[in-house]
């Protein structure tokens with residue numbers, strides 16, 4: 383069964399969510415070099431990693447794994463994982479094919495499903511943290527993702543922690559049918575409990591954040607940040623093009639587009655994300671600066 | 674609009690009508706008519722008790738199936754439609770207003786599809802723009818302020834996919850509508866009357882009770898969309914429909930729907946009066962139960978109801 387994104391990878395001309403991966407450069411020594419998905423420049427892999435997977439030439443932000451993101455955002459060794467063993471089932475009886483894909487992605491990503499949750503400190507400030515990983519079934523949200531995110535928010539509520547949710551997802555997971563759609567209500571209800579308790583909830587939208595995830599917990603933040611160039615939106619670009627029978631304008635459905643239209647508080651470069659997150663959360667939770 | 678599955682029945686019914694006319698004109702064929710009528714009844718049973726998921730999708734989308742405004746006209750009194758989101762526009766794909774249901778003041782909100790091309794163009798085929806969800810939110814909040822129960826009717830293929838809809842934050846409109854519904858302190862009864870299309874449906878469908886007409890469908894993605902993704906072939910929608918578990922029985926089994934409202938044999942469009950009656954009875958019962966609950970209790974129960982929606986397990990790691 384192909385992933386939702388296989389299709390786009392082949393057809394879409396523009397650089398988007400599915401093409402956001404830096405590809406190994408062609409031989410020789412391809413394991414040492416990668417090619418930027420934005421401008422095609424070959425980069426020395428170590429420099430690329432040191433630069434947080436951002437192209438030094440064009441600034442293209444490539445996708446990160448959940449573990450890389452934790453390393454980037456959290457103080458060293460401060461992250462401790464929650465619900466590491468929560469996995470999805472096959473409620474619609476799609477069959478072994480679906481279960482095998484889950485198994486493969488678990489092995490590949492070392493995650494139980496498309497989100498990693500836990501607690502950590504960011505510049506010393508303790509938070510509940512959720513990080514979605516596009517490499518697991520396109521970051522799609524089924525029961526396990528919904529369960530882990532909801533449980534994370536409930537723990538944040540119990541422990542009175544600010545919550546940071548870093549999103550990357552194509553939306554609800556088709557293979558779990560309506561149970562996936564219901565995760566939108568389930569997670570949104572949990573966000574409202576955080577709001578009510580006066581606990582800050584911050585969303586960081588990374589490439590891509592679309593459909594059912596955009597239309598639930600990802601857009602309910604007290605503060606919504608986004609990485610440069612990240613694709614954000616409800617309907618897929620291809621569906622829109624087919625419906626209205628015209629080409630989409632350049633820059634449509636990017637983080638910058640949504641900042642311009644009033645739905646993103648600030649587009650923040652990856653290198654500044656940790657400090658910005660800390661400062662903003664501290665502004666909300668520590669009215670007087672601790673010197 | 675003629676459904677493939679109904680064709681033999683409609684042909685038979687046409688024949689019966691013809692023979693009746695002949696009888697009226699003096700040639701007595703009433704014996705044959707009675708015989709054919711019995712046959713039609715049997716045919717109806719065999720057709721409608723063996724509907725595939727794809728047949729259901731067709732029935733759910735039937736242009737003569739009752740729409741939100743039909744239910745409002747038949748089941749409510751003193752309906753006063755309220756327009757606009759007070760920010761940008763009025764979205765005709767979502768209708769809303771104050772009304773009385775069996776004497777009780779309520780807020781009614783629903784997707785509105787058209788019954789013909791002209792009406793569909795006006796209603797944008799029942800596909801909401803962000804303004805539709807924002808109108809709903811404005812009125813949900815008002816209903817809460819005046820302690821009015823909320824009744825929503827779900828009938829959309831999905832939120833409208835367009836440039837302007839995206840510019841005006843379709844995803845944000847849906848998300849905030851869903852989130853608001855999870856915390857409203859008044860009772861919410863939602864009825865899926867036709868097509869429940871993904872996030873565009875859920876945007877007005879978070880309820881204390883979610884009811885579904887027997888032949889309605891409710892799906893995370895359209896069968897056509899699913900087929901395109903799974904097999905790169907929209908014509909395999911029939912197969913996709915069977916896979917997606919979008920029927921009222923499936924959803925009831927998964928605990929996502931609280932009650933299936935049975936339709937007259939042949940579907941809602943074949944006996945409107947019976948359909949209205951069945952919906953009215955269900956609404957009376959559920960609303961009656963919900964208005965007895967204290968607001969806090971209502972919200973907590975709703976949270977727990979959605980909290981329980983998911984199928985997960987704890988992975989057992991085999992040690993090497």
Ligand SMILES: [Zn+2]
Pocket residue numbers: 418419420421422423437438439440441442
């Ligand atoms: Zn580049």
